[in-house]
Amino acid sequence: MDKQEIYNQTIDTFEIGIWDINLKNNRIFFDANTKSFFEVSEDFMPDFKNTLVFFNRKNLIQFKSLLQKAIENQIPVCGKFQIITAQKTIKHLECICQVEFMANQLHRIHGTFKDITTEQERTIAIELAIKKFSSVFSNANDVIENLSLLSLVASETTDSIIITNAEGKAIWANQAYMNLTDLTLEQIIGKKPNYISIGIETNFEKIKKIQQALEKKQETKVVFQNYNKYKKKYWLELNITPIFDSKGNCTKFIGIGRDITATKEKEIELKNILEVSNQQNNKLLNFAHIVSHNIRSHTCNLQMVLNVIDETDTIDEKLSFIEMFKEGTEKLSKTIENLNEVITIQKNSKTKKTIVNLKSEIEKITHSFKDKISITHHIPANLNINVIPDYLENIVYNLLTNAVKYQSPERLPLLDISCKTEDGFHIVSFKDNGLGINLQKYKHKIFGMYKTFHENEDAKGFGLFIVKNQMEAMKGKIEVESTAGLGSNFKLYFNEK
Incomplete structure (x- = not known):
């Protein structure tokens, strides 16, 4: 069962209403359950004026206070208050409220209602x-x-x-x-x-x-x-x-x-689903912005080359620009390839994981790097982890490649791979002695798409972005500790669930 099915089942089972305030277009949305709570018709169109009649002064202040708390803390908050329905019935509602910001501007407030009048x-x-x-x-x-x-x-x-x-x-x-x-x-x-x-x-x-x-x-x-x-x-x-x-x-x-165990567990589950949905929406918006910018940039460059070719008189001059056109199409093709790779990861997030032996997988992947970097590992021979094997191979390969690519010219490259189990995670650490990264400056960008932090000509800024997406697709995560000039320690958190 996917997150949307769980979400819909939760709403149906516990008669939860959905509401949404879009501050970009100043529109308010009530779903069928919310309209039922407020005892309005199915064609009722809520707005900032006609919804005020459902609150007396005291309860309007309570609701506004709940919204303000969500805005200030930027986390989901829960509260209770009374309403006076369109049929003049007094009802008690429990409300979960959360907010969304875009470019540091509040653009959406949304959440759930539950009728708790009987209780x-x-x-x-x-x-x-x-x-x-x-x-x-x-x-x-x-x-x-x-x-x-x-x-x-x-x-x-x-x-x-x-x-x-x-x-x-x-x-x-x-x-x-x-x-x-x-x-x-x-x-x-x-x-x-x-x-x-x-x-x-x-x-x-x-x-x-x-x-x-x-x-x-x-x-x-x-x-x-x-x-x-x-x-x-x-x-x-x-x-x-x-x-x-x-x-x-x-x-x-x-x-x-x-x-209130059943209600609380569903409330926590719903909050988690809303949080994941927000994270996925933000990730999608960020990804769409980056990809559209890059595709637009490549197509503009190709158009410029075509315009130059069109305005050039001789065949030799036209041919001289063909290589530039070819280079532009290759970059466009690579961007589309990257797009397909990320979409594939999202589609495969429901792929069943497989039990693999971590030590044998690490040794198999590190074998081809033995002449490029000195690698030591401390992985127990009996440690099995639950992963998507192709993702594990790509993640380890990316981290090994980065350790080689960003080694320090002042010392021989070393990589130490270790593992420990903590809070339900198998944490696998890849600690190198390479160039390191200035986390004060780049920490918020380090796993971003097309983000690079060194002057290497072959740096694409796509590997760590894919690693992060693949770890999250397996319900895990990746963290980094790093000091510029000393090296980096990437920690992979593999979730056993």
Whole structure:
């Protein structure tokens, strides 16, 4: 299944609406789901005026604040607010918003809407019920009876509810809480709720926020990853409310939690897809600009040569320009060949990877370079990696060629190839002692198309561009460390997934 299919399935399954604000032509787009949320007709054409009626002043400020946050941070942001639909219905929406810049100018704002009205109304109803019953906790002798009353309110909800004393130790929990944590009531009572919920991916900033709210006897709301008794993780949206007696003393805390794992995972997946789509769009725009510029340049040169030939009188003079015309057609042909190579990589991004032995592949490719550069490697004999074999061969060949081509005239050329495994990647390093690259000056251009950094006549600036595209097509990446005059270290990150 490709990214577009996943994207469409996510939207259909979770009833996600798409919206888009194009600042270049000042147009707003709503898809069918978004129009359904706002209860407008299918032929409704949103604009900057008719969409304002869906927001009161408070919620318009919230939405504008969300947009501003996305613009300032240039990353996807998430927020919640109310709307008033065309049918005068009050709805709660969750919005993911992100922005796109072109030439450092904001040109597009887009994202998703999800109708969370049912969930929000359920939360509000539970909170009102809790407030209604909170007065019964003023008499410590009636705790058991009053907890029974509260259980009638909370037993039917799918949201988990836990009540603690002022010290944060549990005195009651509903069935939904027990189901979520896989704990019995006996295992819950008398203990602090987080005694089994800490895991390797726990966000301790969120835990600190909860602790500070408890210390200050304040309400708080957090979304974080939690763990059940068996260390199975889940995403929890938690609201904590302090309960005060008639004298203003905090006697208890009520925590209402909702398992939002499915929604959160799809949200993360959608953000990743949007991010990848943006990267691919930017790459495509950059590539199209470069290629069109080069093709235009070559065709203009050919046209100039043809004009000169046309204006020349004698056959000998005309023939003298044929070589220039031939050279121009060869350059045009090479540019089109480069275009085809990049398109082929993009088309082959779905090609299944194959398990190969890294050491044998490295030794096979480096054999033809043994008379040009001294190569040492430290690759384990049993290390197998998951790659597209043709891409691996081309990537290694490019890096070896560059190590030879850009060797220092002051010393014998050396190349050391090493490997380590880290964070799910096999990282293969190619470290040479060549000319090196001034990264302060060229780092943002080093993997660009037709970018060169030395005076070599045969430098084309296309090899590293292809290497980067081939690594990304295999779900990997390439990084570089380099010092001008000392050498470079290219790191290939091979993803095993």
